[in-house]
Amino acid sequence: MSTKPQPSPFAPLVRAVRSDPRAAWGAGILAFFLVLAVFGPLFVGDPTALVGVPLQPPSWQHLLGTNGQGQDVLAQLVVGTRVSLALGFTVGVLVVLVGALVGVPAGYFGGRVDGVLSGLFNVFLVLPGLPLAIVIAAYLPSGPFTLGLVLVVTGWAWNARVLRAQTLTLRRRDFVAAARVMGESRWRILAFEIMPNMTSLIVAQVIGSTVYAIGAQVGLEFLGLGDVSAVTWGTNLYWAQNDSALLTGAWWTFAPTGLCIALVGFGLTLLNNGFDEVTNPRLRLERSWREFLDARGHEASRSTPVVRDHD
Amino acid sequence: MNHLLKRLFFYAGAAWTALTLNFFLPRLMPGDPATALFARFAGRLTPEGLQALREAFGLTDAPLWKQYFTYLAHVLRGDLGVSIAYFPAPVTQVIGTGLAWTLFLAGTGVVLSFIIGSLLGVVAAWWRRGWVDQWLPSFFAFLGAFPYFWLAMVALWIFGFTLGWFPLGHAYADDMAPGFTFAFVADVFRHAALPLLTVVLATLGGWLLTMRNAMVAVLGSDFVNLARAKGLPPRTVMLRYAARNALLPSITGFGMALGYVLGGSLLTEVVFSYPGQGYLLVQAVRNQDYPLMQGIFVFITLAVLAANWLVDVLTWWLDARTRESAS
Numbered sequence: 001m002s003t004k005p006q007p008s009p010f011a012p013l014v015r016a017v018r019s020d021p022r023a024a025w026g027a028g029i030l031a032f033f034l035v036l037a038v039f040g041p042l043f044v045g046d047p048t049a050l051v052g053v054p055l056q057p058p059s060w061q062h063l064l065g066t067n068g069q070g071q072d073v074l075a076q077l078v079v080g081t082r083v084s085l086a087l088g089f090t091v092g093v094l095v096v097l098v099g100a101l102v103g104v105p106a107g108y109f110g111g112r113v114d115g116v117l118s119g120l121f122n123v124f125l126v127l128p129g130l131p132l133a134i135v136i137a138a139y140l141p142s143g144p145f146t147l148g149l150v151l152v153v154t155g156w157a158w159n160a161r162v163l164r165a166q167t168l169t170l171r172r173r174d175f176v177a178a179a180r181v182m183g184e185s186r187w188r189i190l191a192f193e194i195m196p197n198m199t200s201l202i203v204a205q206v207i208g209s210t211v212y213a214i215g216a217q218v219g220l221e222f223l224g225l226g227d228v229s230a231v232t233w234g235t236n237l238y239w240a241q242n243d244s245a246l247l248t249g250a251w252w253t254f255a256p257t258g259l260c261i262a263l264v265g266f267g268l269t270l271l272n273n274g275f276d277e278v279t280n281p282r283l284r285l286e287r288s289w290r291e292f293l294d295a296r297g298h299e300a301s302r303s304t305p306v307v308r309d310h311d
Numbered sequence: 312m313n314h315l316l317k318r319l320f321f322y323a324g325a326a327w328t329a330l331t332l333n334f335f336l337p338r339l340m341p342g343d344p345a346t347a348l349f350a351r352f353a354g355r356l357t358p359e360g361l362q363a364l365r366e367a368f369g370l371t372d373a374p375l376w377k378q379y380f381t382y383l384a385h386v387l388r389g390d391l392g393v394s395i396a397y398f399p400a401p402v403t404q405v406i407g408t409g410l411a412w413t414l415f416l417a418g419t420g421v422v423l424s425f426i427i428g429s430l431l432g433v434v435a436a437w438w439r440r441g442w443v444d445q446w447l448p449s450f451f452a453f454l455g456a457f458p459y460f461w462l463a464m465v466a467l468w469i470f471g472f473t474l475g476w477f478p479l480g481h482a483y484a485d486d487m488a489p490g491f492t493f494a495f496v497a498d499v500f501r502h503a504a505l506p507l508l509t510v511v512l513a514t515l516g517g518w519l520l521t522m523r524n525a526m527v528a529v530l531g532s533d534f535v536n537l538a539r540a541k542g543l544p545p546r547t548v549m550l551r552y553a554a555r556n557a558l559l560p561s562i563t564g565f566g567m568a569l570g571y572v573l574g575g576s577l578l579t580e581v582v583f584s585y586p587g588q589g590y591l592l593v594q595a596v597r598n599q600d601y602p603l604m605q606g607i608f609v610f611i612t613l614a615v616l617a618a619n620w621l622v623d624v625l626t627w628w629l630d631a632r633t634r635e636s637a638s
Contacts (some may be wrong), residue, residue: 097358123325126565128615130574131592132332138596139336211456218458219578223593237461243401246464247473247479259463265456 012200016274018023023274029267033260040078047075047231054243055250057145059130066087068243076236084147084233086145087217091151092210094203095174096150099159106160107167113260118164124157130215130219137225147226151216159205166201185220207272211265218261233257314634318623323617329612333605334382334405340373396598404604405591412482413587416503417576420510428515429561431520433554436530450525451516460578463509467582470505477505480584506579506631514572521564525557559630566622570615 016023022242036129045051054070056062059178064073106117133150139145171194179193213235221234222225229233240246240254373381385392391402435444454462470480477482522537529535530553539553577589584590588607595604627634 018595020339028325115614119321119324122321123328126322126616126619127324127329128570128573130577131611132329134592134596135333135336135604136546138601138604139339157454208352215458219460221567222458222460222578223581224597233505237458237464241464246468250469254461254464254468258465260456261458261461262453262456269452270454 009044010203011274013203013271016278018065019132020274020277022270023277024266026270026272026274029263030271033081033264033267034087036078036084037294039236041082044075044078047071047079049075055245055248055253057250058252059105059235064256065250066246067239067253068250071238073252073256074234076231077232077233080233080236080257081119081260083144083230084214084217084261086123087232088210088214088264089219091155091213092206094148094152095155095209095213097158097206098156099161099205100163100202102156103163104190104194105168107164108171108186114164114229117160121157121164122161124154125161127154129154129216133216133220134223134225142225142227144227144230147217147220151226155209155212155216162205163198163201166198167194170197200275204272204275205278207268207275213270214261216262233261273298294304312383316625318620322384322620326613330383330386330609331379333609334379335600337605370471386609391609392602392604394600394606396595396600396603397589400435402603405603406588406606409587409591412579412585413576413589416506416510416580416585416587417498419503420507421515421572422578423507424511424514425518425561425565427557428518429512429522429554429604431515432519432561433526433549433557435519435523436526436557437549437553439527443597444523446606448516448520450513451519454512455516457513459509459513459575460582462513463506463579463582466505466509478502482586502583502585506576506583506585509546509579510572510576513575516566517564517568518561521561522554522557524551525560529553529557551558554570559626562622562629566619569618569622 017027018024046070050070051061052066052070054066054068056066058065062072062074064077067073067076069295082227099170102117102121105119106114133154137146138151140149175187176193179189184193194266211260217232218234218237221228221232222237222241224238226234226238228234228238236257240250240257247252378554389403391406394400394402394405394562399404431443431447435441435447467479470476478501482502483489483495483500485496487495487498489495492597534550535553538548543552577587578594579585580589581593588611592604592607595607
C-alpha cells in the first residue's frame with residue numbers, strides 16, 4: 001500500500017496478471033467463463049425445452065446428458081453461467097459498497113459514530129449467516145432481487161470490519177494530517193485522501209466477495225429459495241437433488257455444475273492471491289528475501305521477511 | 312471480568328437484534344401472513360382452533376408494540392409457538408427431535424477438523440516449504456472452492472452409490488431400535504461417516520492456514536530461538552513452545568467460524584436427509600411452516616451466540632493479555 005494516490009485500482013491487477021503465473025491462470029479461467037456467459041447462450045438451445053428421455057447419460061447428441069426432466073444439461077449449464085455470474089458479480093460489488101459505507105466512516109470519525117456502526121457490523125458478524133438468509137428469503141417473493149438482497153444483508157459485515165481497520169491506520173498517516181492542517185473538509189479528506197489509498201484493498205474485497213456471493217447464492221438456490229423455474233447453477237443442483245438424480249447415479253446432472261462453480265471460485269482466488277502478492281509489500285519481498293538469504297548460505301525457511309531494503 | 316461482562320452485553324444485544332428481526336420479518340412480508348397461514352388450514356381447523364393458533368403465533372389485533380413485547384416475553388419463557396406442519400406440537404418439541412443429531416454432526420465435525428487442521432498447520436510451518444506446506448494449502452483452497460453441499464453430493468455418489476460402502480442417508484437404519492447398544496452406535500457412525508467427511512474436508516483448510524501463519528510468526532520470536540539454543544528436543548520446541556503459543560488465533564477464530572461451519576453442516580444434512588436442524592429448517596421452509604422456521608433460526612442464533620461467549624471466556628482464560636488490558 002503506497003501512500004501516494006494510485007492512478008487506477010486496476011493497474012496492480014494488470015501487474016499481477018503479468019508477473020504472477022497463478023494470477024494469469026486465474027484471469028484466464030475467469031475470461032473463459034465470462035466469454036461463456038456472454039456468448040454461450042447463443043450457441044445452445046432453449047435450456048427449458050424437453051429434448052429427450054430423462055436422465056440419459058452423456059452422448060454425442062447431448063454432450064452432458066439430460067436431467068431428471070429430460071432437459072439438456074449442457075444448455076442449462078451455459079445459460080446458468082450467465083445468470084449466476086451476473087448476480088455473483090453484482091452482489092460482490094454491492095457487498096463491498098455497503099461495507100465501505102459503514103466501515104470507512106466508522107474508522108474515520110471514531111467516537112460515537114464508530115460505536116454505533118461497529119456495534120452494527122459486529123452484530124451481523126456473529127449472527128449465523130445461512131439461517132438468517134433462509135428466514136429472510138422464505139418471506140420474500142423468490143427471484144434474483146430477493147437473493148441479491150439476502151446475500152448483501154448477510155455478507156457485508158466482514159468487509160465493513162476490514163475497511164474500518166484500514167481507515168483507522170490511514171487516518172494516522174502524515175499526509176492525512178497534512179490535509180487536515182491545510183483546512184480540507186472531512187468529507188474531502190475521506191473522498192480524495194483516504195479512499196484512493198484503499199482501492200487495492202477494495203478490489204481485493206470485491207474479488208473475495210464475489211466468491212462468497214456465488215457460493216452463497218448457489219447454496220440458497222440449492223435449498224429451493226431461489227426462483228426454481230429459472231435456470232441458474234443453483235437451481236440446476238436443486239433439481240438434481242429433487243429428482244433424486246443422486247440416488248440413481250446420474251452424476252452428469254450435478255458434477256459439471258459443481259466443477260464450474262469451483263473453477264470460477266478458484267480462478268477468482270488465484271487472481272486475488274496474485275494481486276495480494278503485488279500489492280502487499282511483505283509478500284512482495286518474501287521471494288527476494290529468500291533468494292537473498294539463500295545466496296549467503298543462510299537458512300531462510302524459518303524467517304518471515306519484513307519490509308526493508310536489502311538490495 | 313469486566314471484559315467478559317461487556318462481551319455478554321454485546322451478545323445480548325445481538326440476540327435482541329435477531330429476535331427483533333424475527334418479529335418484524337413476517338410482518339413486512341407482502342400480504343398478510345395470518346391469511347396465508349389460515350388458508351393452509353382451511354377446513355382442517357375449527358374457528359376456535361384458528362383463533363388459538365393466531366394467538367399462539369402472536370398475531371393478535373393488539374397494537375404492534377404490544378405484540379412485540381408479548382413475543383419477547385414468550386421467547387424468554389422458551390415458548391416459540393406451535394408448528395404448523397407438526398400441529399399441535401410446540402416448536403421447541405420439534406426442534407428437540409433434531410437437536411442431538413445436529414450437535415453430534417456439527418460438534419464432532421468442528422472438533423475433528425480443528426484438531427487435524429491445526430496439527431497439519433503446525434507441520435506445515437515447522438517444515439516450511441516441505442511437501443505439506445507446498446501442497447496441502449493449495450489442495451484445500453481448491454477443495455474450498457467447491458460448494459460445501461456439492462462435496463457432500465459427490466461423496467454420496469462415490470462412496471454411497473457407486474462403491475456402496477456407506478448408507479445413502481438418514482441417521483440410522485429404519486430397522487434399528489435406538490438405544491445404547493453396540494449395533495446401534497456402530498450404525499449411527501456408519502451413517503455419520505460421509506456427512507462428517509464432507510464437513511471436515513470443507514473446513515479443514517481454514518484451520519490449517521490460520522495455524523500455519525500463526526506458527527510462522529511465533530517461530531521467529533526470541534523465546535523460540537532461546538529454546539532452540541538451549542538444545543531442547545525439536546519436538547518440545549515445536550509443540551510445547553511454538554504450537555502452544557500459536558494456538559490462540561485459531562481459538563479466537565473458532566467462534567467466528569462456528570456460524571459458517573454450522574451453515575455448511577445444515578446444507579450437508581439436507582443432502583444426506585440427516586434429521587438435524589438443517590433438514591428440519593428446509594422442510595419447514597418448503598411446508599411454509601413459519602413458526603418452526605423462525606423457531607429454528609432463533610434457536611441456532613442463540614446457540615451460536617452462547618458458543619461465541621464461551622470462546623471469549625476461553626480466550627480470556629488462556630491469554631493473559633486480554634486480562635491485563637481489561638484491568
